[in-house]
Amino acid sequence: MNVCQYGVPPKEWELPFLAVPERVARLRRNICAPLRLWGVPELVDAVQLCVTELVTNVINHVGAGTPTWVTMTANEARLRIEVSDPDAQAMPSLPRTASAQESGRGLGIVATVADRWGVIPYEHGKVVWCEFGTEPGCDDGQVGDPRLAQADALLTLYGRLPAGRRGGSTLGRVVVDEAATELIADLLHWFHVRGVDPDTALDRAQRRFETGLGLRR
Template sequence: MQGGAVLACLEQARHVHAAEYQLRSVLPFEAVPAGLLPLRKAVRAQLMRWGMPAVSHEAELATTELATNVIQHVGEGAPAIIVMEVSGHRALRIEAHDKSRESPRVSGAECWAEHGRGLQLLAGVALDWGVLLTATGKAVWCEISLDHVQHCTRVRRAAAVAEEYRRAAAGDQVLVEHSAAAREAVTHVICDLLHWISAQGEDSDSVLDQALMLYEAEAGLAA
């Protein structure tokens, strides 16, 4: 793509609209008390990459309770998985998958009495929660509202693109297309990434200028 086309894409990227991506993260963990802190950190880091730091506290709290439930009611050392997913504007969904088919129940103040909070606390921070039986056990899930988050469709798309870019870079893959469709796609990617940068609290214009300067410098060296 020539310099003029890059500039055109940068300009068009401020005004275009596109469809929504779904975001999904899978975090395997071992159900032990020492594993709770690393799990919370992984959740926080993923939400930062998705441009959702405003829901990090609620998500970490919910994740801790879901993981603690596995430790106490499935067994310490049991393998489990946390799945986080955003597929719409309404909520962040968090699921804890384990190999037990026994469903937790709210039983007044004694529920998860060792910690004194359990499902009541989960219900307090979540829009809703429930249990799904799976082929290998069950998934206890909850949904956290995104209504108060300064978060938009473009941020989710940019986060999804960033995840794919990291995977491609790790595999040393380079995909090149020369077409109007490729130019339009690049425009959308740039625009979405600018929204993601803004969601991180950064100045998108400054980042755009730096990116353009870097591109021009690298293009000059390659010439």
């Protein structure tokens, strides 16, 4: 799909390969270079995760050794990932029942991480795609927030985030949320070891948080 907007030709990258488990790690590495060249290194983790899940779906539900193509197309607004295979019958879908949760886990991850996803069936195959927003300036008013900057710096210093990692519409949300949760858990452990009730510490932090938002007077 051509996602060109603003009259700017899209950037394109494609890799054909046989879908076997031992190729997945190499595929993840190959994805890094074009994303960094295109100026969206913050999407590397998200794209690697989605491609891994989509290719794993091909291996599990179509068969190991299936001829597969991964295509990435980017413009100023969006990055689109497409994983194509020649099987038009095994159509992926999100699980609808608890018993299907395990088999549908991969698409569940893609649906959570990407902005949107879908399937395009063809007579001789299908394309499973997902997209990420790449437009600059979509920070929801976060620029200039000193407490947010301090938290970002702390998480980076703490070793939970690579430098420059921020939340956003991609895996950044998942990575940052998990990193912050781990930091909070470690701090609660720190309070516990030093004989301070973690619940008391949380209450104090909650009061200060609400005061900062103007929720307490």
